[in-house]
Amino acid sequence: MRAALAIARKDLLVELRTKESVPAMALFAVTTFVIFHFGLNRNRLEGELAAGVLWVTLLFAAILGINRLFVAEREQAGFDGLLMAPIERNSLLAAKAAALLVYLIALELIALPVFALFFIDSGFWHALPRLAAVTLLADIGLAVVGAMLASIAVHTRARDLLLPILLLPLTVPAMIAAAAATKPLLSVPFDTGGVGKWLVVLALYDAVFGLLAYALFDFLMED
Amino acid sequence: MATETAALAETGTQAEAGEAISIEGLTRRYGERDALAGVATRLGRRQTLAVLGRNGAGKTTLLRVLATLLLPHGGRVRVLGLELPREAQALRPRIGMLGHDTLLYRDLTARENLDFYARLYDVPDREARIARLLEATGMARRAEEPVRNLSRGMAQRVAVCRAVLHRPELLLLDEPYAHLDPEASALVEPLIGQAAGATRVLVSHDVERALAESDRVLGLRDGRAIVDAPAAEVPSEAIRAIYGEIS
Numbered sequence: 032m033r034a035a036l037a038i039a040r041k042d043l044l045v046e047l048r049t050k051e052s053v054p055a056m057a058l059f060a061v062t063t064f065v066i067f068h069f070g071l072n073r074n075r076l077e078g079e080l081a082a083g084v085l086w087v088t089l090l091f092a093a094i095l096g097i098n099r100l101f102v103a104e105r106e107q108a109g110f111d112g113l114l115m116a117p118i119e120r121n122s123l124l125a126a127k128a129a130a131l132l133v134y135l136i137a138l139e140l141i142a143l144p145v146f147a148l149f150f151i152d153s154g155f156w157h158a159l160p161r162l163a164a165v166t167l168l169a170d171i172g173l174a175v176v177g178a179m180l181a182s183i184a185v186h187t188r189a190r191d192l193l194l195p196i197l198l199l200p201l202t203v204p205a206m207i208a209a210a211a212a213t214k215p216l217l218s219v220p221f222d223t224g225g226v227g228k229w230l231v232v233l234a235l236y237d238a239v240f241g242l243l244a245y246a247l248f249d250f251l252m253e254d
Numbered sequence: 255m256a257t258e259t260a261a262l263a264e265t266g267t268q269a270e271a272g273e274a275i276s277i278e279g280l281t282r283r284y285g286e287r288d289a290l291a292g293v294a295t296r297l298g299r300r301q302t303l304a305v306l307g308r309n310g311a312g313k314t315t316l317l318r319v320l321a322t323l324l325l326p327h328g329g330r331v332r333v334l335g336l337e338l339p340r341e342a343q344a345l346r347p348r349i350g351m352l353g354h355d356t357l358l359y360r361d362l363t364a365r366e367n368l369d370f371y372a373r374l375y376d377v378p379d380r381e382a383r384i385a386r387l388l389e390a391t392g393m394a395r396r397a398e399e400p401v402r403n404l405s406r407g408m409a410q411r412v413a414v415c416r417a418v419l420h421r422p423e424l425l426l427l428d429e430p431y432a433h434l435d436p437e438a439s440a441l442v443e444p445l446i447g448q449a450a451g452a453t454r455v456l457v458s459h460d461v462e463r464a465l466a467e468s469d470r471v472l473g474l475r476d477g478r479a480i481v482d483a484p485a486a487e488v489p490s491e492a493i494r495a496i497y498g499e500i501s
Contacts, residue, residue, distance in 0.1 A: 037373035041359070041366075048361045048400075103359055112357035112416075115321055116374040117347035253325070 034118035038126030043133060045103050052096045053137045060092040060142040068149045076150040082213035085146055086206055089139065089166075090173070094195055096134045097177035100127055101185040114252065124248040127178035135170040151217065158216040161226055165216070168233035169209040172240055176201050179244040182251055201240075208232040272335075274299040274424060274453035275320070279329035282315055289315040291477045292329070297470055302454040304468035304485065306461060306496050311474040313457045314353070317426050320455060321351045334423055334453075347375060350422030352430045352446065356413035360402035364393055364412045367401060368419060375420035387415040392441050406433045414442045418450070425450065428457040461493060 046052055067084050068074075076084060104110050113123055143162070147155040180197045184190040212229035215222035275297040282290040290312045297303045305313045318324040320333055322342040331338040336345045358367045365384060372380040388394040391411040401409055410433045417425065430446055431439050444450065448467055458464040465471065471488045473481030473496035481492045 033376060034374055037370060040373075041362070041370045044366065045359060045361050103361070107358070107360045109355050109357055111321075111323055111351070111353070111355065112371065113374075114323055115346055115349070115351060116371070117343065117376075118374055 032122070034116070034122040035125040035129065038113070038123060039129040042103070042126065042130035046134070052099045053134050056092040056096045056134065056138045057141040059095055060088050060138060061145050063088045063091070064145055064149050075152050078218045079210070079214045081150060081217040082210040084150065085213060086210045089142060090202060090206060092138055092142070093135060093173050093177065094198065096131060096138070097181050097198065098191060098194055100131055100178060100181040105185050120249045120252045121245055123252070124178055124182070124244055127181065128174040131177050132170055132174040135173060139166050154219065154221045157221055161223060162213065162216050164230060165209055165212045165226070165233070168230060168237060169205055172205040172233065172237045173202060175237065175241050175244050179248060179251070182248065205233060205236045208236065272299060273297065274301065274334055275303065275455070276332040277329065280319065280326055280331055281328035282319060282324060283327050288477045290319070293474070293479045295470070295472045295479065295482045297453065299453055300451060301469040302448060302456055302467055304464035304471045305455060305457045305474065306464060306471060306493070307474035308497055312477040313474055314428060316474070317351070317353070317428055317455060317457055321349060321426050322346055347420060348422055349424045349426060350417040350420065351426040352413055352417040353428040356409045357416060358401045358409060358412055361400055363398050363400055364388065364404065365397040367412065368415055371416050371419055377420050383419065387419065390441065390445065391415055392438070407435060407438055410434055411438055411442060414445055418445045423452055425452045425454045427454060429459070430456070431460070
């Protein structure tokens with residue numbers, strides 16, 4: 032826990048100083064909303080279309096941050112300093128997932144109001160508490176899977192290509208659940224039916240992939 | 255000054271005598287190529303092993319196996335009484351490595367880098383230890399600058415602080431004086447030199463200095479140990495053989 036906190040603290044300090052990941056993710060999300068806004072030629076979205084636009088945008092914006100998760104290790108200090116330290120390898124996974132979770136939350140603090148501004152007429156703020164629960168559970172899953180896959184991709188030459196190829200199929204269940212949970216919240220009239228069921232699915236996804244990452248990460252970091 | 259140097263160089267519990275390193279038949283491959291093939295050597299505690307050899311001879315691979323960064327593919331490796339790779343986790347807090355890379359984050363300051371590593375190693379009295387090391391290496395005045403603004407030599411001094419921060423019993427040093435001017439070399443000498451009191455494995459192309467500083471010499475050529483002897487007993491012909499001047 033001590034090591035995980037130290038690594039996450041370091042990552043957030045580097046991000047605060049360089050401002051490389053979160054601003055790029057936010058800019059990508061906002062630009063994509065603008066493209067959807069004009070591409071679809073609609074001022075208002077609702078239901079499954081709104082949920083789809085929101086989650087596709089957040090997922091692709093997240094990939095930018097996931098791709099840069101190990102950049103400081105790859106381009107600056109190297110992995111040796113971390114691998115030689117007397118820490119459990121899983122604390123690196125926990126730290127990177129925690130840092131990514133913070134990036135995703137920061138992204139959504141910017142992206143969600145912009146999304147509401149472009150596409151939602153009314154009722155968005157009413158749906159926000161439940162939408163926050165959906166995004167938090169989806170973010171946890173994305174953070175765990177993203178940190179695990181980024182640790183694999185960073186050691187390869189084709190990392191920018193490899194990461195999305197590995198990440199997108201693995202996040203399909205989480206994205207289906209997140210979009211399904213979001214759909215009634217962005218419907219007119221506002222509805223909460225079925226949200227609870229999809230929240231459980233998201234929580235299960237987080238638990239399963241959290242355990243899987245915990246079991247595999249030590250092996251992935253070996254030699 | 256002497257007391258201060260001794261305190262800075264303090265390298266954990268080293269009272270026990272006996273072997274610090276025992277390697278038998280160590281092999282390590284990269285694909286089909288043997289980077290190390292049946293290497294064997296021994297080193298006593300608080301002694302220095304100079305590892306000599308041409309580029310690609312296997313020096314850095316040996317250092318990385320001892321640093322627990324690479325798994326041995328064969329043979330037996332015991333370091334500070336611990337079997338590798340089985341007891342690697344117990345060994346890690348007892349070793350410090352200074353290699354080609356400084357292992358510093360360029361966007362963090364020297365002090366922030368040291369603070370980060372001190373947290374990873376759970377160094378007691380963190381701030382005081384960092385302040386003393388920065389002072390000892392002449393880096394206190396530049397401690398609040400991002401590492402990217404430091405010269406390579408200054409970054410190397412911070413890297414020395416990083417390597418000894420947790421008072422390691424075994425120092426793995428790969429060209430530790432590279433990038434350092436004579437003044438800077440003198441500053442870091444109490445921390446990583448013989449005076450530090452740690453067991454040392456020293457990889458260097460400065461043969462004269464390595465021989466002068468070492469108790470034992472391991473000469474590698476194409477992954478094989480062609481010299482393994484006390485430093486005082488290594489003839490100049492053997493040194494030439496290590497570097498391929500005599501076949």
